[in-house]
Amino acid sequence: MAEMEEAAKSGSLSQELRKRLPSMINNVIKFAVLMIIIRFVAPSIIPSNTELIPNILGMNTVLNALSFLVIIYYGYYILRDIRALTDRAVNLVVIRSGIVKEGSALRRAAMDIVWTIGIILAYAAVMPLVKGAIKISWVEIAVALSFLLLIAIFLYDCVRMLSLIFGVGIKRLVNVIAGIVEKAEREVKEEGSGEGPTG
Amino acid sequence: MTISVEAIFALVFLFVILLIFLEVVHRTLAALIGAFLAAYFGIVYRVFGYEEMLTFIDFRLLIFVVGIYIIVEVMDRAGVFHFLALSILNMVGANPKRLMIIFPLITILISALLSNIAVMMIVGALTMAVAKRIKLDPLPYLISESIAANVGGLMLIISSIPTMLVGMEAGFTFLGFLLISVPTTLFLSLVTVLICLSIFRVESGEFKELHFNPWSAVKDRGVFMRSIAIFVLTLILFMFCDRLGLGMEAVAIGSAVILLVLTNVDIEDILGHLDWPTVFFFSGFFILVGGLEESGLLRLISMHILQFTGGNPALLTLTILWVGAILSGAVDNIPITLTLIPIIKGLIPQVSVNPMVIWWSLLIGVTVGGNFTPISSPPGLVTMSILDREGVSGYFYKFLKMNFIITIAQLLAATIYTYALLIVIG
Numbered sequence: 001m002a003e004m005e006e007a008a009k010s011g012s013l014s015q016e017l018r019k020r021l022p023s024m025i026n027n028v029i030k031f032a033v034l035m036i037i038i039r040f041v042a043p044s045i046i047p048s049n050t051e052l053i054p055n056i057l058g059m060n061t062v063l064n065a066l067s068f069l070v071i072i073y074y075g076y077y078i079l080r081d082i083r084a085l086t087d088r089a090v091n092l093v094v095i096r097s098g099i100v101k102e103g104s105a106l107r108r109a110a111m112d113i114v115w116t117i118g119i120i121l122a123y124a125a126v127m128p129l130v131k132g133a134i135k136i137s138w139v140e141i142a143v144a145l146s147f148l149l150l151i152a153i154f155l156y157d158c159v160r161m162l163s164l165i166f167g168v169g170i171k172r173l174v175n176v177i178a179g180i181v182e183k184a185e186r187e188v189k190e191e192g193s194g195e196g197p198t199g
Numbered sequence: 200m201t202i203s204v205e206a207i208f209a210l211v212f213l214f215v216i217l218l219i220f221l222e223v224v225h226r227t228l229a230a231l232i233g234a235f236l237a238a239y240f241g242i243v244y245r246v247f248g249y250e251e252m253l254t255f256i257d258f259r260l261l262i263f264v265v266g267i268y269i270i271v272e273v274m275d276r277a278g279v280f281h282f283l284a285l286s287i288l289n290m291v292g293a294n295p296k297r298l299m300i301i302f303p304l305i306t307i308l309i310s311a312l313l314s315n316i317a318v319m320m321i322v323g324a325l326t327m328a329v330a331k332r333i334k335l336d337p338l339p340y341l342i343s344e345s346i347a348a349n350v351g352g353l354m355l356i357i358s359s360i361p362t363m364l365v366g367m368e369a370g371f372t373f374l375g376f377l378l379i380s381v382p383t384t385l386f387l388s389l390v391t392v393l394i395c396l397s398i399f400r401v402e403s404g405e406f407k408e409l410h411f412n413p414w415s416a417v418k419d420r421g422v423f424m425r426s427i428a429i430f431v432l433t434l435i436l437f438m439f440c441d442r443l444g445l446g447m448e449a450v451a452i453g454s455a456v457i458l459l460v461l462t463n464v465d466i467e468d469i470l471g472h473l474d475w476p477t478v479f480f481f482s483g484f485f486i487l488v489g490g491l492e493e494s495g496l497l498r499l500i501s502m503h504i505l506q507f508t509g510g511n512p513a514l515l516t517l518t519i520l521w522v523g524a525i526l527s528g529a530v531d532n533i534p535i536t537l538t539l540i541p542i543i544k545g546l547i548p549q550v551s552v553n554p555m556v557i558w559w560s561l562l563i564g565v566t567v568g569g570n571f572t573p574i575s576s577p578p579g580l581v582t583m584s585i586l587d588r589e590g591v592s593g594y595f596y597k598f599l600k601m602n603f604i605i606t607i608a609q610l611l612a613a614t615i616y617t618y619a620l621l622i623v624i625g
Contacts, residue, residue: 107221110217110221111221111223113217114214114217114218114221114223117210117213117214117217118214120202120210121207121210121211121214121236123202124202124207124210124240125239125240125243128243128244
């Protein structure tokens with residue numbers, strides 16, 4: 001529940017930017033430097049077709065494996081920062097739309113759908129006018145992209161809310177099961193301690 | 200990114216239904232938003248013209264509804280329904296078991312004429328009075344009444360909005376409607392009472408006579424008598440209006456005018472109390488549904504229903520019954536009826552079933568479905584407000600559970616009934 005409330009809270013995008021942006025830039029630079037070393041510097045020192053262990057391990061395979069590890073390691077941290085920033089940005093847009101004033105996460109997800117449909121309808125309403133009035137293809141593309149961005153924001157928020165609800169549901173289920181197991185354990189323990197020597 | 204006209208209209212419809220379901224705006228405003236969007240897309244995408252759009256609104260139905268609203272409002276002011284309820288209670292006396300039969304029956308009888316909100320207010324107040332007098336738990340009685348209020352809405356063509364809508368669209372005569380409605384309502388009433396008796400397990404208890412003064416509900420005996428006379432005349436005219444070459448809307452509005460003149464009531468006051476939001480809701484939803492029809496979406500849905508049921512009459516009627524019920528449990532039954540009517544109109548020429556059976560499966564479904572939860576129909580909401588006002592607490596779960604059980608039982612009985620109807624007249 002606390003997570004849902006947290007997600008529904010307004011949150012400050014500027015604070016998040018201050019916190020996340022330096023670490024994101026830092027990670028992107030480290031990532032880029034390492035990739036340059038692996039992809040350009042290392043092959044210039046040791047040619048990539050060199051066989052380190054003949055017929056078993058080539059330089060190319062080692063460089064590929066290293067690239068893979070670097071992508072996973074830094075990719076994780078960069079994506080984590082991007083996700084946190086996206087969450088805040090989406091929250092900001094969703095709050096501005098007036099959805100978060102009341103109700104549960106489920107209602108917020110439903111309202112996200114209402115907004116998504118509303119935006120699609122607005123797009124369908126605006127496009128014939130744009131096509132008729134401005135005969136420039138890039139304006140059409142820009143309008144379409146801005147609507148797509150808005151749709152993506154609300155759909156992202158909807159999926160996020162549904163996953164939160166699902167997560168809370170799973171947590172509750174786990175608690176119920178744990179409670180049952182705990183009770184059974186206690187009963188077994190009590191029965192065990194009640195059984196005194198009969199002899 | 201291009202969106203087809205059918206998809207646009209489907210999204211408009213879904214948008215309006217979500218606005219109503221989530222209670223983002225009042226349902227009337229949602230319908231008017233839907234009308235605006237349908238009109239805009241219909242005209243801009245050249246699906247229909249402005250003049251054609253105006254023909255989507257069924258003015259005959261609007262006149263009929265306003266006429267009936269005026270007649271019922273004047274009769275209610277004259278105390279007719281209160282008088283009727285008190286007289287019946289005096290006649291039958293009271294013990295807990297008998298009341299469990301009588302209260303739902305009174306509710307059904309009055310809701311055949313009065314809106315189910317007003318019925319619940321009258322019968323609910325009476326129930327509380329009786330429950331206090333003979334020391335009963337009012338909850339089981341109020342639950343059974345809130346369910347019975349919807350069942351009573353099937354009795355006459357003028358009983359509820361869905362019956363008026365289907366009656367007018369399907370071209371039922373007043374008598375033709377009665378021919379099916381009476382056995383249907385009696386059957387569903389019997390089922391409702393039997394289920395309530397069995398699940399609430401009311402004891403017979405001690406018999407007590409009730410002494411209410413029915414005339415206490417009547418302020419002016421002259422107005423009371425005149426309104427009853429005009430109402431009886433209206434019913435007679437409804438029965439013979441096709442022979443007189445008149446539409447039912449003409450009889451309804453004509454009788455309303457005569458009633459207003461003869462009872463000399465304050466017309467501004469009467470008109471001020473009519474359910475205008477529903478009238479505007481109709482106007483908006485008519486344009487929306489007209490747009491859906493013109494876009495070809497409803498024809499597409501008809502085809503899919505036909506494919507799904509394979510044209511099998513039994514499967515088709517039962518699908519309509521259950522789909523109507525489930526949808527009405529989630530959203531108000533008026534928009535559901537308005538949307539399903541053109542779909543059914545598209546289905547009827549393609550299946551070899553008596554259209555009456557299909558129309559009745561729709562009516563029963565949307566009427567009974569409203570009982571699924573206490574908050575899915577007006578009588579349930581009125582009942583909750585009565586219980587809150589009387590300081591009864593912790594009832595919601597029981598109310599929800601009982602409503603659900605009774606509605607499922609009613610729907611199972613309705614399934615058998617509709618199937619029997621199909622065999623007899625299908």
